[in-house]
Amino acid sequence: MxxxxxxxxxxxxxxxxxxxxxxxxxxxxxxxxxxxxxxxxxxxxxxxxxxxxxxxxxxxxxxxxxxxxxxxxxxxxxxxxxxxxxxxxxxxxxxxxxxxxxxxxxxxxxxxxxxxxxxxxxxxxxxxxxxxxxxxxxxxxxxxxxxxxxxxxxxxxxxxxxxxxxxxxxxxxxxxxxxxxxxxxxxxxxxxxxxxxxxxxxxxxxRPVPAEVDDPDHFFRVVKAAFALRRKTLLNSLAANLDRPREDILRALEACGVPPDTRGERLSIPQFAQLSKALRGLI
Missing domain, CATH: 3.40.50.150 (Vaccinia Virus protein VP39)
Structure with a gap:
């Protein structure tokens, strides 16, 4: 058949x-x-x-x-x-x-x-x-x-x-x-x-897990927060969806060389990994 x-x-x-x-x-x-x-x-x-x-x-x-x-x-x-x-x-x-x-x-x-x-x-x-x-x-x-x-x-x-x-x-x-x-x-x-x-x-x-990601759970929390409000800037979306002071998020973005008015869709996996590490380093 x-x-x-x-x-x-x-x-x-x-x-x-x-x-x-x-x-x-x-x-x-x-x-x-x-x-x-x-x-x-x-x-x-x-x-x-x-x-x-x-x-x-x-x-x-x-x-x-x-x-x-x-x-x-x-x-x-x-x-x-x-x-x-x-x-x-x-x-x-x-x-x-x-x-x-x-x-x-x-x-x-x-x-x-x-x-x-x-x-x-x-x-x-x-x-x-x-x-x-x-x-x-x-x-x-x-x-x-x-x-x-x-x-x-x-x-x-x-x-x-x-x-x-x-x-x-x-x-x-x-x-x-x-x-x-x-x-x-x-x-x-x-x-x-x-x-x-x-x-x-x-x-x-x-493929092997990206070596630059040292804390997958935190990495994906940051990724989900970055895309939660697609029409908002990365700073505003992270501030609204992460339990972190806005000042800490701004400092982490600056440490990574990411302008606060950038949107989440601009960041690659290595950049998200860098941002995740920067945010954890401020805890």
């Missing part, structure tokens, strides 16, 4: 009495080049495993199963489970796990498989869980690569550079932990039903 053929998809879904759920953000691929390219980008190979989120009817799952030694796919919609039993029949290296990825122990799902040299994460993520799902995958710290298809605007934020309108706290978080790369875009007509926005595929490869 061609799981990207629109007529076969409609016949399959009708046979199982399946109805799309808007609340779950379900959009199934109908362009076979997309799951093929995502699987290729995942860097999966026979010695590795893949954690997939939201297999849908299994088109990406099939591609991953052809490359990886093991595929563990987490599906929230119980109505899709019998469909996946049909479409993935005979794929002995695929395990479907019913459940919510945001409530499961991600690290545990990648353990107890000593024959695998590592795990990748791969997903066509529903737009409504994009940020928390990516955060959970990064914080699990158990993947050699995270490859996801998400809304183009979010992909641009993840990869944004300092000084651009898309750069924000989530950009800093993702780039602190990984080296992200926007690989390619996927237009709406590649999906059933077609979403109203363009999608994009991003690959994030974990």
């Amino acid at each position: 061609n799981l990207c053929d629109i007529n076969q998809i409609k016949s399959l879904l009708a046979r199982h009495g399946f109805r799309f759920s808007k609340s779950m953000g379900q959009n199934f691929l109908i362009a076979d080049w997309v799951p093929r390219e995502i699987a290729k980008a995942s860097r999966a190979h026979p010695d590795t495993g893949v954690l997939e989120i939201g297999p849908g009817i299994g088109c990406l799952t099939q591609e991953l199963a052809g490359r990886a030694g093991k595929v563990v796919s987490v599906e929230l919609d119980k109505a899709l489970l019998p469909i996946l039993e049909e479409t993935l029949a005979g794929r002995d290296n695929v395990e479907i796990v019913p459940g919510d990825i945001l409530k499961l122990d991600i690290r545990q799902m990648t353990r107890d498989m000593p024959w695998l040299s590592g795990f990748a994460a791969c997903a066509n993520l529903p737009y409504n869980i994009t940020t928390p799902a990516i955060t959970a995958l990064i914080e699990a710290q158990c993947f050699f690569a995270i490859t996801v298809m998400i809304q183009k605007e979010v992909a641009q934020r993840i990869c944004a550079q300092p000084g651009t309108k898309d750069y924000g706290a989530f950009s800093v978080f993702c780039q602190y932990h990984t080296a992200p790369e926007l690989l390619f875009e996927v237009p709406p007509d590649c999906f059933l039903p077609a979403p109203k926005v363009t999608s994009a595929v991003v690959r994030m490869v974990p």
